[in-house]
Amino acid sequence: MSLTARHIQNFTGESNLEPHWGYAGRVVPCKNDPGSCEYLDVVYHSHDLGMLYSGIFWATIGAVLLIWAIGRRFFPSRTRADLPTPDHDDSKESAGGSSSNGRRPDNRSRLTRLRHAIASASRRRLLPNAARSLFGHTTRLQVLILAVLIGYLTVWSFVGIVYKTWVTPIKGQPDHVRNTRTSLGPWADRVGVLAYALTPLSILLASRESLLSLLTGVPYTSFMFLHRWTGYIILAQSLLHTLGWVIVEAALYKPQPTVWTTFMANQYAIWGFVALGVLVLLWLLSLNWTIRRTGYEFFRKAHYVLAMVYIGAVIGHWVQLQCFLVPGLVLWACDRLARLVRMAMLHYGWREGKGRYGFAAAHARARFWPDDKHGGLVRLDFDHPHRPWSIGQHFFLCFAEGSIWQSHPFTPLSLPVDGHGASLGLVRHSYIFRAKSGETRKIADLIRARVEGGRQDEAATTTPVILQGPYGESIADGITAETNVLCVAGGTGVTYVLPLLLSLVRERPSPDRKLELLWSVKRGQDVEWIEPELEELRRYGAAHGLKVRIVVTDDGASGAGPAGVSGEKALSGADAKEIIGASQSGNSSSDSIKSGSVSLTERGRPDVGQAVVDFVAGTIGGPTKVVGSGPPGMIGDLRAAVAQSNSGSKVWKGDQRFDVSLICDDRLEW
DSSP: OHHHHHTTOOOOTTOEEEOOTTSOOEEESOOSOHHHHHHHHHHHHHHHHHHHHHHHHHHHHHHHHHHHHHHHHHSOOOOOOOOOOOOOOGGGOOOOOOSOSSOOOOOOOHHHHHHHHHHHHHHHHHSSBOOHHHHOSOBHHHHHHHHHHHHHHHHHHHTTOOOOEEEEEOTTSOTTOEEEEETHHHHHHHHHHHHHHHHHHHHHHHOSSOHHHHHHOOOGGGGHHHHHHHHHHHHHHHHHHHHHHHHIIIIISSSTTHHHHHHHTSHHHHHHHHHHHHHHHHHHHHSHHHHHHHOHHHHHHHHHHHHHHHHHHHHHHOGGGHHHHHHHHHHHHHHHHHHHHHHHHHHEEEETTTTEEEEOOEEEEEEEEOOTTTOOEEEEEEEEESOOOOTTOEEEEEETTTOTTOOEEEOOOSOOOBTTSSTTOEEEEEEEEEOOSHHHHHHHHHHHHHHHTTSSOTTOEEEEEEEEEEESOOSSTTOOTTOEEEEEEEGGGHHHHHHHHHHHHTSOOOTTOOEEEEEEESSGGGGGGGHHHHHHHHHHHGGGTOEEEEEEOOTTOSSOSTTSSOHHHHHTTSOSSOSSOOOOSSOOOTTSOOOOOEEEEEESOOOHHHHHHHHHHTOOSSOEEEEEESOHHHHHHHHHHHHHHOOHHHHHTTOGGGOEEEEEOGGGGO
């Protein structure tokens, strides 16, 4: 009856209720004055169009995803050549030499060159960061997608509404007291309907078990920017919807304050204001300022709870539109269930030692490097039975000795290789992380206390770990035998790029391909974190001409000398002058090997932009793939440098050196 009164509809014995999807039914025939009946025509027609436009909106999203998925299936990107692992007997290694002194010839078809030229030109314009003050460390491409979404929603917010004003009499009131009915009400309803329609999209964009990633191949982390801004759009729509009806009920409808008091007594109005308040609170808690002061874990858990409260409140506000909200709840529940299933698949199985089927955590061997200035660092190593993951994917690790309600994303620095050759053999996991605060600090302090207390061997202690994953996409796809690869990492970000290099140096050497690693660390001693992997690069990288540059960024690093670091001490037993050195075979002729080098004589912050320019200039031919992981500022510099290194016109003319792409670890940005 509150809705009936709101819409000035009169029931009589001859009245029928005309259903309207997502709205209160309409009484027909209309028994009000002509102006009120015309206004009701606009209200219901505008709402029906709003529901239609919401359907078109979701149909558009579905069509884009379908076309994208079909394109990935029938027009896959280039994959790495299926090269056998070379025989690394030093006496048999060959450098492979350069095939030419000039530009590598381009034998690709015109269609292939056109496709890569368009991609190169797009990267030049869309890869750099957008306005940082507004969007943070976000590419122009993501902002362009956001602009298209906002423009699309803006069009659907205004089309199909009759913009007019009706001044209508009020039964029982004198002639000078009249209602002013405008198109503000129908427009506010349209904006509200679109806010409901966006809710499941927001949940879909935030899902870790992402259906969008399954269809498009884009990592779920790449959707976090759109998830955040979709929430901002919903907040803006809710504010406009509320403001519109507050103006209508508190100013345009008469007499006042009777109309406003009656309106606020309605349950749907109360729930509407509750939902808006929860949305504002969600926005406040999502600000970087708030997250820094309350902690990410508090933000995450509060976000879950408040999101569920918001959905419940908007169902209470307008239950007829729960057709948009129930799918959102289903998506959220499926995401949580899939996470539990992933964890169960990794940890449930037959336990031979106990003679039963059950759950068992992985027991990781841990090492700790103290660093009071920057926070200590922990390395975990363990073997676990499951299928190997793809290079570049990450796992969420829960430290059982800390809190089972928290998990953190980490990229394994080890190669995803089945150690026993069976389909479900043991796979080696290795992780490093810096212990600054929160759960990682708690685990690091626990390990440090055990070492200092002499309870376990100083070189290794153990801690139970629960895995969930893997997540993300492979970063090795699209890298062929002719692709030059530059890896740039800052601190623990080396875990993202190291497995790719380890995989590439195990392949057969490719003539003229250039490989390089630029790694910035706080102290020279930090190379101890990955000493086994550096040793493997030394053994296998010589034939590939792999060059490794290690830059020490902390002026207070220990060790004397012109660079502020002692190479021998930093490498802790490894060859400081040349980690990736010449072949150890009897034949040391420079004509038969391609030797690389490592430099520990650099100090300060590396110019990653110049590193990209120099790397591309030094290639003979072929496209370049830049793989980066580190602080957001470093990633922004990489994006700008990679964008400037692209040239669609030169790629079209056959110079593949100007086809430069970037893969970065998006997890470091959210």
